[in-house]
Amino acid sequence: MEKPPAAVPAPTQAACAIKGNISRKGDKIYHVPGMRDYDRTVITTGSGERMFCSEGEAKAAGWRAARG
Structure with a gap:
């Protein structure tokens, strides 16, 4: 019997x-x-504001880093 794939936890x-x-x-x-x-x-x-898990994700979505 095959084991089901392990669940990958969602980012917290x-x-x-x-x-x-x-x-x-x-x-x-x-x-x-x-x-x-x-x-x-x-x-x-x-x-429309949101949280990101990485700077790369934010940049890919069209957001820029804050200045200062």
Whole structure:
């Protein structure tokens, strides 16, 4: 009898800690932990903001790194 394939756990929120927010001008900007505004950045998923698991994922989705 064959064993079923092992389940791959979905990424956890802790693993996906890059915050993608949208500025008032409509710019899509991501913040990684340790950046100046990371802690005060709030994500509102209803307005299109989201979390990313890597900078590569954020860049591939068309977001840019925060400045400063």
